[in-house]
Amino acid sequence: MSQLSHHEYLKKILLAPVYDAAVQSDVTLMSRLSNQLDNDIFLKREDQQPVKSFKLRGAYNRLMTLSNAQREAGIIAASAGNHAQGLAYGAKMCGVKATIVMPETTPDIKVEAVKQFGGQYVNVVQHGTSFDMASHYAHQLGEKQGLTFIPPFDDPDVIAGQGTIGKELLEQLPHVDIIFVAVGGGGLAAGIAVYLKQLRPDIKIIAVESEESACFKAAKQQGRPVSLPAVGIFADGVAVKTMGTETFRLCNELIDDIVTVTNDEICAAIKDIFDDTRVIAEPAGALSVAAIKKYVKANALSGCKLAGILCGANINFHTLRYVSERCELGERKEAVFAATIPERTGAFKQFCECVGGKAITEFNYRYAGENEAHVFVGIRLKQGAAEYTALADNLQKGGFNTFDLSDNELAKLHVRHMVGGRPPTILNEAVFAFEFPEYPGALLKFLSTLGERWNITLFHYRNHGAAQGLVLAGFDIPPPSRQEFNDHLRQLDYQYQDVSKDPAYRFFLSTPTEVQPTCNLE
The missing domain is CATH 3.30.70.260 (ACT domain)
Incomplete structure (x- = not known):
């Protein structure tokens, strides 16, 4: 990929034809939160786009650069969420046939939304149980059928399309002091930063990441994009293991600081946005507000004009159970x-x-x-x-x-729903937290994969409407077979973590003879 200069990006953003499909979204003053924080807090409302996400801007801008031959052949992409919906909408607008590969774990509501936005122009193919598997298959299919691959973020035209948000924001809030932007792959932050820093270099731009998928922070530390071993599933809109090469270059040059936020802080921010606007943001869409609250407190700010990007509102309804449960902890x-x-x-x-x-x-x-x-x-x-x-x-x-x-994540996610059970006899119990792809029949497959060699002594599973299932499982493992058990776990295609020493487990659920945690444990 050829690198464009900042000036070339500025020209691309100014000439981007995104408004054939996208709208200029409003900027809303969050009066309630502003009073609480003693700063003027503004929200750029990308939930107002036809697909309820900013992704339409970049996807449509990239589509408009296709040659006649590329249009005739068609396009392909891999996505489990907002990029798929934006591309489907844009493909229909442009009259271009699109194949969109989505993981088998994608909730039905998202699959149906892509089909609805794209109509006869979109063919949805579901493949694999993860985004990586879907993306790999999309590249293979694209090469085989001669289709142009449309990336979700690491592309100059996609970046320029997202950069139109920065252009609008500067027109709507010319005296803004600090802007907070969610980072997944980095296209949104790169586009906004490359525009604003050329016209108002004094504006501070803060990148916001989930603590469970901080790929920009990791890349910043290493000086290049690196792959995270795993990412969290809650804020799925920013659940990216590796940020783009070009997006990292721009963000590394132009972003002033990085703030990471927890799931509980995101849940609290979703509630804040709802209280002020009656809009239900998706977790990734609420990152900026979560960071604003954290940054104001950490830096004792007052009297400033702060803006966040509500980058999407495509939330799975069942996720609201989790949000409601955790928002007051986050606050x-x-x-x-x-x-x-x-x-x-x-x-x-x-x-x-x-x-x-x-x-x-x-x-x-x-x-x-x-x-x-x-x-x-x-x-x-x-x-x-x-x-x-x-x-x-x-x-x-x-x-x-x-x-x-x-x-304590184990306590909040599992133990609080299990209090009241201890084994009646002494066991060689070890407890693990697992993640597995969520789809019909996945729990049975998970249990079958674990096998019957070791007795299950504890099990808790709760579906939060996400693409990944979360399980807490205990096993009775005699010491002579522990190495065999460890080898078996390593062969399974699941993420897992040994939580046998977690204080919440030891206090409420472990064998009675174990030494219990005291009040100084964290």
Whole structure:
């Protein structure tokens, strides 16, 4: 790929014919959040595009550069989400036949949306259980059939199409101080930055990544794009293992800083956007707002004009269960913790008296033996972390050992739904967290792949409407066969992690004879 100068990109952006398909999206003042943060917070509303995502801009701009021969032959792409929808819409507008390869794990709602946007011009092919498998097949199919491959981000015309957002934003907010842009493959950030930095180099541009897919941060550290071993599944719009070569070059030259955010912070930002606009952003679309909140607090900003890009609103409805469950944790308006209660008359009542009049969001109690019981508690906070610290001190004075689980992913994802079970006998138990591609019959295939050599002692699975299934599984593994078990796991085509030492598991679910975690464990 030939490298264009910044000036050449500026020309491409100014001449990009995206408005034949896309609209100039609004900029909305988030008045409620602005008051909370003492800064003017603005949101660039790319959810207003016909396909509810900015991806239409880059896809359509690339389509308009095709030669007559390329149009006649047709195009191909691989995508599980917004690029597929944008390309399908653009292909129909241009009258170009498009083949779009989507993983078999893609939710039906997204597959149907691509078919609806593309109509007779789009042929959807589902192949493989991951984006990498779908992309590899798309390249093979494209070469075999003579189709032009349309990449999702690492292409000058795609980058220029996304850069039109920067042009609009500068016209709508000429005095903006800082702009926050989500980064997956980097096309959106590269396009916005290469435009703005030539006209307003004083504007600070902050890249925002999910902690579970921070490919730009990793590339920045290495000085070149590198592949992450795995990426998180929640913010699927930015779940990219390797950012583009050209997008990295531009972002590396022009982006001022990088902020990473957690899933809980993303969930809180989705709620913030809904409270101010009544729009339900997809997780990737809420990254910028999550970063704005984090950046303002970390840098004690006030009186500034800050803008974020709401880059998409194609959320799977079932994902809202997860968002609702986690948003208050992300806002630090809820804390979850574990506590040990002496097994004596009146101890449970005394514990509740120490908690006082606080709103309890969750309470799980389990008899754990003759001397003690364990509880998993969620409480609503009005004053943030300081309020939880005061409560923990109060419980400590009352003789109750506690430890905070608000940042313990295993506790929030699995253990809170399993409190109440310990093995009645001593086991050689090891516990693992697995990810596997989610599709009809996938859970049965997962169990079949694990085999029957080792007894399953614990199992928890919950479908969050994502493309990946998340399982917590325990196995009774006699010491002589542990090496054989480890070898077996390595041969499985699943991501996994040994979580046998996680304090939430040990406190609530492990063999009773194990040493239990104390309140100083994190």
